[in-house]
Amino acid sequence: MLVMEFKAVLKEPQKLAINEAIRTARFVRNKVLRYWMDNRGIGKKELYRYNTQLRDEFNFVKELNSHACQASVENVERAIKRFYDNCKKKVPGKKGYPRFKKHCRSVEYKQSGWKLSPDQKSIVFRDKKGIGKVRLKGTWDLWRFDNKQIKRVRIVQRADGYYVQFCLKVDNHDQLEATGNTIGLDVGLKDFYTDSEGLAEPNPRFYRTGEKLLKFYQRRVSRKKKGSANRKKAINKLGRTHLRISRQREEHAKRLARCVVQSNDLVAYEDLKVKNLVKNHCLSKSINDAGWYQFRKWLEYFGNKFGRITVAVNPAYTSQNCSDCGEVVQKSLSTRTHVCKCGCQLDRDHNAAINILKTALGTVGHTETLLNAYGDLASTFLGSDLVEQVESVK
Known part of the structure; x- marks a missing residue:
């Protein structure tokens, strides 16, 4: 998996929309985790069904792309699996029991909810959060890859601004000549x-x-x-x-x-x-x-x-x-x-x-x-x- 990161050039309304999307993704994650804590032993199918219930119950959750909500559920699923694996391996010390997130700085989209421009210098987020068209600033040659190779698009907030990450499924191996050292x-x-x-x-x-x-x-x-x-x-x-x-x-x-x-x-x-x-x-x-x-x-x-x-x-x-x-x-x-x-x-x-x-x-x-x-x-x-x-x- 190859990750390419670009700096996002945003207007003030777009920043507010991204912050709202991040808060919604955090809300879905914490609610799903609370549901798992209250119903110990349920599988991932029940977690995804509960995510669907949240989208029907809250309008602001429905405004976020459905695959972005599923990505939040996947984060909970990975945390639960890691906790159980540590318990089975009898890892010394704390086993990493899943915790609620108070501060979250990213929202992740799968292969829907976004579209790259033909020149691949901007990306459009098409859910109802109102992010819209985001101009990308960077030197990565994203144009070399097919859009089908992009498996994840993630918006990350940092102290110096917002970044858009593209996770591509490509062969990233190079063969070098043997040095004998x-x-x-x-x-x-x-x-x-x-x-x-x-x-x-x-x-x-x-x-x-x-x-x-x-x-x-x-x-x-x-x-x-x-x-x-x-x-x-x-x-x-x-x-x-x-x-x-x-x-x-x-x-x-x-x-x-x-x-x-x-x-x-x-x-x-x-x-x-x-x-x-x-x-x-x-x-x-x-x-x-x-x-x-x-x-x-x-x-x-x-x-x-x-x-x-x-x-x-x-x-x-x-x-x-x-x-x-x-x-x-x-x-x-x-x-x-x-x-x-x-x-x-x-x-x-x-x-x-x-x-x-x-x-x-x-x-x-x-x-x-x-x-x-x-x-x-x-x-x-x-x-x-x-x-x-x-x-x-x-």
Whole structure:
């Protein structure tokens, strides 16, 4: 699935109409979820029937396209399924019981309720909410695809405006020539990552850099009177600053992941549980600022797109074991240099990256076999362990 996003150029009445459509989609979702809570054990057919009852009962729900209402029901259905799956798998901690949504910023249409203009520079929403014709601003070449390939159209509200997303069902895979390179990555807080060759990528620390500006705008919000127009403007300015920092972090992770995957046939990285790591209140801000999860997500995405192998390795003892002789060398977090009796002396993260690569190569097979396997390379998924990864390579 490929997602193309365009900035929407709107007039003020159109913004009000989109906000009304978003509130209606949220209303349908919460009502359907309440119906499921009151009638535990019902199936998805009953949920869709209740959605039809809502359209007959409320005129403002009937004004929204029927497929957009069905998309809200699908969101509830996915949340329920995820909750039951977590219960069956006995996931530790909270199981993700479905919750009501107070703040919703998107409405999703299926393959009806909208129509693209012939030049594909604008889109018309044809339900009774009154959104009308929306001009699209962006550089994506949407004209290359057939309208039948567009499975979803989503309107998203952000701090800096409204966006229209197109979800297309296309083959997004590219085949690259084999490079013969393999690499192991050890992420950290001092450097963003250190590879098995000893090269380190500096950590940009976008949140730390913009923290002073964030505090300034947060103070401005606190000084404004609640409910006033000036407070809304201050909140919007604060939201824009947060959005800029999150985009910087995402773009940084995307660029690095693409470069690493294109340059190597196998990429090994740590299978970190970031959700557990941020429980350390001393390091939680720095861990969230690093964006390890975004980096891993894009590594696996580009690995799947370009036909490269990505392997998540258990991080246990990768920093303690010697990469040369395998001896365990105990060291605290403050010890940044690995020194072993065998004479091996490396940076702590460099030593860990070598161990990560060795473990990954031991999982997928010998290096010679790997480099001849370009036609059958596969990518792994989040949450899978080494047993679920590539077991044999032809």
